[in-house]
Amino acid sequence: MTAATPLPSFGGFRLDGKRALVTGGGRGLGLAAGVALAQAGAAVTLAARSGAELEMACAAIRAQGGRADFLVLDVTDSAAVRSAIESRPPFQILVNNAGMNRPKLLTETPDEDIDAVFALNVKATFYVAREVARSLQAAGLPGSIINVSSQMGHVGSPRRTLYCASKHAVEGLSKALAWELGPAGIRVNTLCPTFIETAFTASMFEDPAFRRFVVDKIALGRVGQIDEVMGPIVFLASDASSLMTGSALMLDGGWTAA
Numbered sequence: 001m002t003a004a005t006p007l008p009s010f011g012g013f014r015l016d017g018k019r020a021l022v023t024g025g026g027r028g029l030g031l032a033a034g035v036a037l038a039q040a041g042a043a044v045t046l047a048a049r050s051g052a053e054l055e056m057a058c059a060a061i062r063a064q065g066g067r068a069d070f071l072v073l074d075v076t077d078s079a080a081v082r083s084a085i086e087s088r089p090p091f092q093i094l095v096n097n098a099g100m101n102r103p104k105l106l107t108e109t110p111d112e113d114i115d116a117v118f119a120l121n122v123k124a125t126f127y128v129a130r131e132v133a134r135s136l137q138a139a140g141l142p143g144s145i146i147n148v149s150s151q152m153g154h155v156g157s158p159r160r161t162l163y164c165a166s167k168h169a170v171e172g173l174s175k176a177l178a179w180e181l182g183p184a185g186i187r188v189n190t191l192c193p194t195f196i197e198t199a200f201t202a203s204m205f206e207d208p209a210f211r212r213f214v215v216d217k218i219a220l221g222r223v224g225q226i227d228e229v230m231g232p233i234v235f236l237a238s239d240a241s242s243l244m245t246g247s248a249l250m251l252d253g254g255w256t257a258a
Helices: 028-039 051-063 078-086 111-139 161-184 208-217 226-237
Strands: 019-023 043-048 067-072 093-096 143-148 186-193 248-251
Touching: 019 028, 019 111, 028 043, 028 051, 028 067, 028 093, 028 226, 043 051, 051 067, 078 111, 093 111, 093 226, 111 143, 111 161, 111 186, 143 161, 143 226, 161 186, 186 226, 226 248
Parallel strands: 019 043, 019 093, 043 067, 093 143, 143 186, 186 248
Antiparallel strands: none
């Protein structure tokens, strides 16, 4: 190598000048994603149904020096999603995080659980991604859509037939959408966490047998922590992952490697 040899350049993980939308952004993984994006320089909009929770979250982000506002929105309402996103400038980053789980044996799962889980985990993901993509295409802008899936989008597990079905659907949606939107420079990937210590999982981990089951399935021998989601979110949102689309980023501690 000589002094005249050109070196490759790395754009880094900064998101300055970009707008980001995070659904389910008032707590847990969604809030962590919003904080991480704001710390990387993005102007973040947190969306959820609880205005008071969102207001406190945005105030905390702004107190750190970040830029954040909020949007009270039921993402299962297609018309409301369209109206909210059409009325704002395009979001170059979308974190489709809103989701739920109602773990039961299939034979004990009522229709209302099937409807509720698919409405939030699958249909709402369609609704928000569709409107963000429309807005980006109309403006001729590239973007990054991050659909929060799960390790359960790649494997099966007892009492999670419904949840697994919904997350496998998100995986298929994301792969197809990557091909549809790739020519427009819009990337679509999934983030697939294992069990993370949050309010969402707290009641599950009250059962010592369940915690042992989870830990025994994780090669690292421990449950994930909320801050461990933040780096992968910024990676997928930034140009550091510019050649990555239609992929699943496994954040499962080795669960699916077995």
